[in-house]
Amino acid sequence: MIKGISGGQKKRLTTGELLVGSARVLFMDEISTGLDSATTYQIIKYLRDSTHALDGTTIISLLQPAPETYELFDDVILISEGQIVYQGPREYAADFFAAMGFRCPERKNVADFLQEVLSKKDQQQYWCQYDYPYQFVSVTKFAEAFKTFVIGKRLHDDLDRPYNRKHNHPAALSTSNYGVKRLEILKSNFQWQRLLMKRNSFIYVFKFIQLLLVALITMTVFFRTTMHHDSVDDGIIYLGALYFAIVMILFNGFTEVSMLVAKLPVLYKHRDLHFYPPWAYTLPSWLLSIPTSLIESGMWTLVTYYVVGYDPQFTRFLGQFLLLFFLHQTSLALFRVMASLGRNMIVANTFGSFALLVVMILGGFIITKESIPVWWIWGYWISPMMYAQNAISVNEFHGHSWSKPFADQNITLGEAVLTGYGLFKEKYWFWIGVGALLGYTIVLNALFTLFLTILNPIGNMQAVVSKDAIRNKDSRRSDRVALELRSYLHSNSLNGLSSRNRRAWCYPFNPFLCVLRI
Structure with a gap:
């Protein structure tokens, strides 16, 4: 306890x-x-x-x-x-x-x-x-x-x-919205966020253990002894492993919804009392999330990369780690936006689930780019998962393991896998994906700050008193009156009162005479 x-x-x-x-x-x-x-x-x-x-x-x-x-x-x-x-x-x-x-x-x-x-x-x-x-x-x-x-x-x-305005003094009124300088506000919020992370360490440790267990399962399912680099079908299996890694990193940020919704009442109260501006909260929370992103993306890459059988070049290993890191940052920012927009656990979870559904379906793996309807193609281009899928695939299939020529065509086996699944094959798409995820992280954190600034809590903020509380309060008052009456009657029976004092007292009820017959 x-x-x-x-x-x-x-x-x-x-x-x-x-x-x-x-x-x-x-x-x-x-x-x-x-x-x-x-x-x-x-x-x-x-x-x-x-x-x-x-x-x-x-x-x-x-x-x-x-x-x-x-x-x-x-x-x-x-x-x-x-x-x-x-x-x-x-x-x-x-x-x-x-x-x-x-x-x-x-x-x-x-x-x-x-x-x-x-x-x-x-x-x-x-x-x-x-x-x-x-x-x-x-x-x-x-x-x-x-x-x-x-x-x-x-x-x-x-x-x-x-009122005589001559008594006014320039220092009588505050000229700033906050009591201390912005740097001091930022430092105090940074320490507060660090303390909250320390108190919620169980949640973060549980997330790490959960991700580690899933990585171990993934490592045994996509084991390198059964993974080959000889055909396009082999490449499709590797694409599935990469897609699963993206989904797990993306889903791992969903806990931000419940954690932020629980903090929102305090944040709104502090904002309205001018304790600090919303950006003083969002900036430390963003900076302090970087170590968790490094740990989670690094843990997944270390456990699965060489055991699954990805390209053994160390630069490819660093490329996958970098991409998963920025994807995790985008995931955290996305679900914070959903929580600050929903402001309620049910609404925020609905928004978060819908965002995941749209991002996954229009990410280019479940449905290829050529199969997406024209009126939904805009969703493909704004999906963070699309950029992550293309970037991590380009990073893998341009490696040495996939550089063997494909049939009689003037392309490598890795390029054939990318082209056959509707993915971009150009090498610069890796950096496009990294830049897009970084941009999404910045934009989503800016939206998070904006929503905390302009939106108010959902529902009526007035206090509600239950009927039970009122009933208990009335019973306490009645008990006090009965106690005073009992004390009063006891003192009268022992000492009596003079006629003068008797006029100064009254019964707290209307007297009623009862007669008992035996």
């Missing part, structure tokens, strides 16, 4: 991630859910210190915070039924309600008092003007009274007074 992070650690991580961004106003809703009072106190204390140090603004809604947590806030905004009942310094919140005739008991949590004093069933217990009969004070009356309170008048005057 892999150890994760706790709920408190997750909230700290999310909060720290937001604090290092460009936002200077933070809105947080019930961040204490699932946390104990000590953890909540630590988080709120750090947020207060950070807000004071950075001259920011933090608005937090909490459900009945502990007294020590409540004391950390500078101002309190009390909202009920869509109206602002109180907005001002924390110290004067209880004074406002005292002026309205409701006093907070000495050992009562002020946060609980502010919540209960607006409730119809709990309000009467805080009534302190015993010379006057109690009448329920609605939220609307509290809101109107706050406008005449000294804090409310001061707030109204501040809002009516226009």
Whole structure:
């Protein structure tokens, strides 16, 4: 099992991630859910210190915070039924309600008092003007009274007074989209990508082992003792082995779809918070994929080349390795584009499968160039597999093993194999294929960067609260009311209350008399 992070650690991580961004106003809703009072106190204390140090603004809604947590806030905004009942310094919140005739008991949590004093069933217990009969004070009356309170008048005057632009300072506003220089952003993203690769090392090792096993199977199927260089039919078998190598290298980049789709929510959040531009992510991911391409293409070539019986010239060996390397780079870039375009696991897998289907069918091996319909010939010329197939075939069949003359024609056996299967026979097609794959890698990575820049996540990004969560929250509240009621009845039965105190309390339910007969 892999150890994760706790709920408190997750909230700290999310909060720290937001604090290092460009936002200077933070809105947080019930961040204490699932946390104990000590953890909540630590988080709120750090947020207060950070807000004071950075001259920011933090608005937090909490459900009945502990007294020590409540004391950390500078101002309190009390909202009920869509109206602002109180907005001002924390110290004067209880004074406002005292002026309205409701006093907070000495050992009562002020946060609980502010919540209960607006409730119809709990309000009467805080009534302190015993010379006057109690009448329920609605939220609307509290809101109107706050406008005449000294804090409310001061707030109204501040809002009516226009801002004096003479106090503006050129350094007050940021003139750049990002907090540090581009080089620093690139370095941090490079380290981040390297850390992600280290944490996902199991996936890369599994891919290497999988490719090694397939290479061993290929080595035994196309074994050199059964492979000859005497006829065109022998050349067709070698073409099949080369085609299988291309397909395996091309398919090996398909895992990029699922890995990138899993990262997209974080990438979009970092992009919108101006942590870094999309190119600062795509460039390190491209550069760090080069070692994996070298390992996979080198592993395949080392295991299969001489055992299958390809041309023994070392330059041909290097040529095949170089071509498979660029093909793997093209494959990674292609599936990253599919993932950034689909932005959803199902859609991205559909795009990736369709791209593989088109690239393979129109690659020139399953269907030769002469057999492709005219209206689909454009797909043949834009298929990366076509350039890879022609380049790797030219590299092999222009070798010394295939240089023997073919029949009475003025061509070699290797050229006859290429011509007979509809492939190009000119030697320069090897470099055309390498250049085309390099161009595809650059263009596809540019499209990957573009899609990360202009596209947004699929679906609605608003938070969704399940009915079970609401039901659990209501049950916790009802349990708290029952506990307070039980404590209240127990204290009344032991000590009793004076008539004066009895008027200051009310039952949180309508009394109902039950009689049991035996």
